[in-house]
Amino acid sequence: MAKDKGPRRPRAETPKGFRDYFGAEVTERAAMLSTIAGVYHRYGFDALETSGVETVEALGKFLPDVDRPNEGVFAWQEDEGAEKAGDWLALRYDLTAPLARVFAQHRNDLPTPYRRYAMGPVWRNEKPGPGRFRQFYQCDADTVGTASVAADAEICMMLCDTLEEVGIPRGDYVVKVNNRKVLNGVMEVAGLGGEDRANERGIVLRAIDKLDRLGPKGVRALLGEGRTDESGDFTKGAGLGDEQADLLFRFIDASDDVRRLNTGEVINRDQPIYGASILDWNRKILESLGRLVADSKEGTAGVSELLEIVGYAENQGYSEKQISVDPSVVRGLGYYTGPVFEAELTFEIADEKGRPQRFGSVAGGGRYDDLVKRFTGQEVPATGVSIGVDRLLAALRAKGRIGGAAARGPVIVTVMDRERMADYLAMAAELRSAGVRAEVYLGNPKNFGNQLKYADRRGSPAAVIAGSQEFERGVVQVKDLVLGARIAADASLEEWKENPSQVEVPRGDLVATVRAMLDR
Template sequence: MAKKDKPFRPKARRPRGFEDRPADILKAERDLVARAGEVYEAHGFMPLATGAFEYADALGKFLPDEERPNEGVFALQDDDEQWMALRYDMTAPLARYVAENFDGLAKPYRRWQAGSVWRNEKPGPGRFREFTQCDADSVGAPGPEADAEMVMLAAKVMEAAGLGEGDFVVRVNDRRLLDGVLDLAGVGDAAQKGRVLRSLDKLDKFGWDGVAQLLGGGRKDESGDFTEGAKLDDAQIEAVKRFTEASGAYESGAADPAGETIRALGAALDGSQQGEAGVAALGVINDILKGLDFGPAQFRIDTSVVRGLGYYTGTVFEAELLKTATYEDGKPIQFGSVGGGGRYDDLVSRFKGQPVPATGFSFGVSRFAAALRALESGEASKFDGPVVVLALEDGQAAEYFGMAAEIRQKLNVPAEVYVGSGRNFGKQLKYADKRGAPVAVIVGSEERENGQVTIKDLALGAKLSAEAETREEWLANEQQKTVPRGEMIETISRALSRMKDQ
């Protein structure tokens, strides 16, 4: 065949920034969302699903990047020439839903939602254009009591994910405190305040020296790109620095670090109406959380937390992982923040023209699940596939499928029959191994004629093959047993229990 007559074969490739997630990752993410959903629903939050697209004009100024209001989202025109954009978070669709159904909803309206969101941004390591978020929000709740509940829920989600005391902390601040500091320092321009907030949100990334450049004249990165600064003078920058360090009572070993921090902030912000309101809100939040026996091990007041999005108006917080894992070379993996939230009282008001206070918490499912996987031992998930019934004889399919159905029904575990081509024993066993099957069920002609089944414990076999020093020692174990057909379920159950105990 001439070269020009060859059929077109597209190259198999993923668009940049869009990730394929195999079964083990999806199962981990699904489990995390299920655990979070149980926490939310136990506290009266009901699930909601909104569409992937929202009209672009509904997003307004609340796009991901305020400095590029027409970028950052994937947009297209509908057949009526209205611009639609894939949702970039779960909060903007919630605001639209509440406004559209306002009169019929009980307020506060408490919902949780999980799903994909999309950002039209430059992809990079760990930065994707599509990822999964899980949110809980309370719309129509005006006081710091609702903010305290959100902080509490953030901590409970961390615990539901399997994290213990010392593994995480929820860091809490109030955006009005910084507004008060800037007012007292003579920074009154709203655009300038916005640059200060965005600069401080990069404190973990750049450190204080880098943030100080962004607060001043600007910062040039390693590539030569220049970011314009907030144009604060030296005295104003120093005032901001003192504010970010105001929660030092936690490092000093104080008996009541939250109380001392609140008292210090009250003295520093005396005379600022905004600042005093923020201090009062933190006092209420602290009293509620202390009453729930939440102390420094679960939450801390941290004035360096500002959150980057422009719609936050009061309390802000971040859930940070403190527990670390290690790379193969032994270096520690620092996970940092896996979620956050705060009060946003203006988002729904854009639609209604009346005050509609709201507060919420959101975490990145993929990032959080990946961190949890890295913190696990690793071997436990190797055999999390289904029990596999090998199909070694023609004409016995009904029996094989009946066995798999019995395993599912009586043991409540996944089970499947090998439905690939051929009856080769080695090929099917290799398939079971690749599927991560803990157990393989074998019924050949000899077992069938004798009314027996052979149960091969693949998890135990792998463990013993790594530990046994001689072939005789390996063969002497119980990794493969032939038992009467009526003992199949009991034998598989023992094998699965043994795997859990390892």
């Protein structure tokens, strides 16, 4: 063959950083999304589904005048000949940017406040890593068009309800709440207020975010002149004086105490902390934060917003173990302007080295007031939360709370006699009519062993067997594959002799026999 003839075979591969989801992985996620949608809907949130593709201009994280503005996103240009040839399009990287676009575009037709939920895939053009994919699901609820702190409180309470409804019991999660205004207040008191100190504030925020990893000493270095890491690389610090750093550390220490509390180092939340029982925890920590930011108007406003949230939560019967003020919650995104929240699962699972580890964050959000302004010039207050559906699924799987019957394969009607296909199809149809998942083996029926191997691979709970003898005598054989596997593993001699895993029943008893088998 000429070598330029017949192109080589294409590789059967997903692109790097993408993956396929099979069977229960798909249905369990669908079931969880449906449950979450149910809670959101009950709270008055309306569904919104935008397309995966937006103009880069509307997504807005990127400058429209850059030649290839796809840093972090998948982007391409409209073809020549298209109506808007040359326009940059991109896959959405979250569900918040499209919401801002929708609200700006349809604000005259939408109710205000607009409560909406959205769920679906988002895409990031980032370097993939273990467990880190370039397409993943988000599941958001946002309230756009109200500055009321009741909206933030509602999101926190709804988050509690959602976690419990998908199967995380009370006590296994905490929704931690903080307020960016408090953080800004602390920085203001430390002399870091004003437009011209934005750079230092950024360094401080990032330093606080690294407390877990660097410890107090490392953070203190970053607050001061800077820090040299193990490799010898130097990171420039915020250049704060000792007094400023001390003030920030009073804030950080409070966070740290809470973190110790949450990670179990100070083990029992019902024990007194700061001289207060858990029943007063939220108010005590807010008192302490209030003293810290007493000289900052913004900081004081932040504390009072948190007090309002805590008040609503108390009033609705949410305990301090469910909704808990935690000054360590910073949240990476720059656009938060008020309350921020993070839902953490508090139970431990084994990490890759087998060490027990807290499961950690599964949802986060907060108030952001500037996203719509880009389009309209008007500031539109908004608040919302995003649930990391895949992490939440992983948590439920780790706790054995999903899986089981839903992931069970179909009953397999085996084929002993090709000429009887119509009869086999009828058996499967009868089973399905009775609500039993069932199918006929449609591979090559010659090797019966292959049919049972197929049933095994499908995770089938039972197989139906009928050859010419059975048809003549008006009976079928039904094989309990679950029991069969158990007997094969550890049967007594009697059990072997009895072979209770396979029974012969009249054809008319097929459905009843299979159902009884599945129920036991």
